[in-house]
Structures are given as C-alpha cells and as structure tokens.
Amino acid sequence: MTTAAPSPGPAGTSAPATALTLIIPPRPRGRWKPWVAVAVVLVITLITFSPQWGIAFSFEAIARNWQNGAGKIALLLVPDWSFFPRTIPPLIETLQMAVIATAMGAIISLPLSLWAARLTNPHPVLRGVVRTVLNIVRAVPELLYAAILVAMVGVGALPGIIALVLFNVGIIVKLVSEAIESNDAGPLEAARAAGGTGAQVNRAAALPDVWPAFANQSLYVLELNVRASTVLGLVGAGGLGLLIDAVRTFYRYDQLSLIILEILVVVVVIDVISSTIRKRLV
C-alpha cells in the first residue's frame, strides 16, 4: 500500500528517502464496517440458540436422548443384502421419474428463463409476473406438491413426476436467468440493429450463449431429482420412497440401509457422469 519498496522516481537509486516526499493518500473511511457485519451475524446466531427467543439448542438433551437412536444406527450398519432384488423395480422407477422430470422441467424452463431475465426480456411488467409466479412455485416444498398431487391424480409415479417438474422449473429458471444477466448484451444489440423481433433476437443472439448455463443447471437438477424422488414416495408419489416408507414402518433398518446405499451409489454415478459432461461444456 504505502510503497515500502524504493520508488523508481527521477531521484533513482542515488538519492534515497530524503529526496522523496511521498504524498500518501488518506486512508479510506469506513474500514470498521466488515467487523460490525461479522458482529451482527454472531449476535443473531447466539440469539437463535437461546431458549427464550430461539430454537433452545441444548447439548444436555442430546446427551440424554442419543441412546434412543443408537440401536437403529447399529442395525443400519448391517445391510440386509438378500433384500436387494426387491429394491430393483422401485430404484428403476425412481431413476425414470428423475429423468422424465428433468427433461420436462428443462423444456418448460428454457423460455421462462429468457422471460425472467432483464437482458432477454426488457418488458418490466411481463418480467415481474414471470418472476413472481416462479417465486411462489419455489416457495412450496416439493413434498407438499406431491402430497396434494397424490390426492388429485392418485398414488404412483405420475404425481411424483409433476411435483419434481414444478420443483425443477423453480430452480432452473432462477439459476439460468441469473446466468443470462451476466451475459454480454452486445450480440443482442447487433441482432436488434439488424431488425429482429424480440423473439428473434433471443433465439439468434442470446440463446447460443445461454446453452452452457442451461445444460449445467439441468444436470444439477437431475442429481437433485434422484435424491428428492426417494423422499416423494413417503407421501405415495412413487419410486424408492414407497419402499422406504414400508420398511421403516416395520423397523427394518437393515433393509433401509441397503436402500440408502443404493441411493448413494446412484447419486455418485450421476455426479461423475454430469461433471464429465460439464467439463466438456466449458
């Protein structure tokens, strides 16, 4: 900051510090601000732990109750391998739900992403409507979607898929439209100058630079879907979740642990595949 190194001024090396009068600009004010921010975060965190105002976090309760779960953990450590054949059909159903929901969610999300970004939708009212609707879609948990949809269309994979599509659209549109905002406006200006309509400008000039973010987030959502579709079954929306619910009711934690292992393997495999694809996308 304050040039401790010898300054290569006109004085050169022959005349040291005495010949130079350094005019150091005054320190900028407001350097205390980050520390205040840290202090505020700390205080809020402590308040949330306190029994009066917060969640009443207590180590004592953990110490008192942990043994209740210890037996279950012991069972989880010994998977029931003979259960494997019965897990295959629901596992495949889970994967099918994830893939179908990702594909449908991605297709619906592409135009919505363009409409939700300022760069590709200069109309403030239209953009506001799209964003508000998506905020609402995102605010509802996918489990709630699934529970309502099971009541509406019946038990099975279909309500699960619809719930996942809604969940995916919320995520993809949010992340992709934010990525679009940081794209270069130049190509769009050129297409507008050539006489293109709004839709033409977006298709010909904006879309080519949107693909990487779009593909990236769609792959990310595929991973989320595999995880989420295991939970959706708890409310009857198909996939491994139905099986999880069944074995959990009978306290078969050895079978549950096998299912968890399978989910782990599938998630890792999908993660490896999608990260390989993402590297090629750059």
Add this chain to the structure above:
Amino acid sequence: MSIPAPSAAAGATTPAAASWAISMRDLTVRYGNGVTALKNVSLDIAAGEMVSVVGLSGSGKSSLIRTINGLVPVTSGSLTVGNRDLATTRGRDLRALRGGIGMIFQSFNLAGRASVLDNVLVGRLAHTPTWRTLLGLHRPAEKQLAFEALESVGILGKCWDRASSLSGGQQQRVAIARALTQQPQLMLADEPVASLDPPTAHAVMNDLRRINRTLGITVITNVHLMDLARTYTTRMIGLRAGEVVYDGPAASATDADFEAIYGRSIAPEDVLGE
C-alpha cells in the same frame, strides 16, 4: 451448400437497389439520466456518401450513429432516414427500416458460441419470419447470401467455426459480413477499428471504403483517429459536447481543425500510423 436459388445471384456483390440519404433538423437526444448527447444537430448526408464522425469520447458520436437506426430514441427535432421519420417509426416499420441499415460495432458483438454462419445469418432477421428463426430453419437463398458475404470479406473458410475462436480482425470481418447479408442501403460503424491492431484496422477501413465505392452504399463511421478519417472518408463531421463543430471534406482537414474538434492540442495517440 445445397442448390443456390436464382435470386441468390443478386447477392452481396451487386450494387444496392437504392442507397439512403439522411436528414437531421434540430435533432436533440437526451437520455433518461438527464445527459444531453446531441444538441440541435442539423445535417444532410446524401446517398452514397462516405462520412466519418470525429470527436472525443462522450462527444455524442455513438449517440448520433445509434439514433439513425433507432437504437437510441429521438428526443426532439426530426431525423429522416430513407424517407422515413425516425421520431414516429415504431414496431414493424422500425424493424423494416433497421433491416436496411447494417451496423458494425467496436466490440464486434458476435454470439461467441454460435458458428460464424449463424452469426452472419443474424443479418437476415428482418427478412425472416419469426417461426423460421425460432426453429433455426434458414432458407437456402439466405444461406447463399451469407456465404457470398463471407466470401467478399475473405473468410468463407471459417464459416463453420465458432465465432469466439476467431481473431479480433476476423471477428470484425464476420460482423461486416453480417451487415452485408442485410443487403443494406446504409452502413453504420461505431468505432469499428478501435479494438484492432494497426494493419487489421487498415484492412477493415479498406473493406468499408470498398463497400461504399463498389456497392454505392452510404457509410457513416465513427473514428477518433485523424489519419483514418482523412484517408478513408470523403466527408468529416466533427462533434464536440453534442454539437457539430466541423463539417467539411475529410482529406483536407488540418491539424488545427482537429484541435478545434478535440478542444486540445494534437497528441501522438490521435494517429494510427501504418
């Protein structure tokens, strides 16, 4: 590519059907933030002229160029381009007008991940139904126009490459091809060589002069370098703080004229050199 359509023969190499003239009367442009970019500018540019607009950054050069194709709206006064009044032209008519005006930018403004050909085809947007653009279905005749435009700037061989893989000079040639594919009646260039090295800058200015001479298209280009204005253009308009302070032949503009436009003495960086 496929069979060249008969109409495609009338490609980028034939003279423009009718080059456009421009007329400004007391044209004023003020932005939403209160900045006045142009003050009472009155100019007449005849069809087929090769005009340079000179001035420091912030003098209103860019606003002048962008007002001509409606990227910047007219605040007051009148601006007529090819018999159309910009102050009242909107929607479909404005897009049709823009379709006749090619534009080249300092930063090329190509979609980096799209192919060179797809970028050049952006020049046909005003003549293409929206559904065709959305589906990416280009007519063979349009492709033929794009290929001819790329050939005329000497980079047809790169047509399948990704635009971002090209050098700056090549990208600006793609941008020129994009403008030529419009079969324009008027060509605007906003600092077309400011991001290029000297030899490439001369090549691009040569391309612009060739477009003006062989196709008869009106060309208006912003430059901030004295020698480029003198060498490549026939008429020079000097802008200072949004007002026209010089309007005359470019070749005979003296250093004193430039000093008056810039409002300061000439510096070495005002000349590009060879």
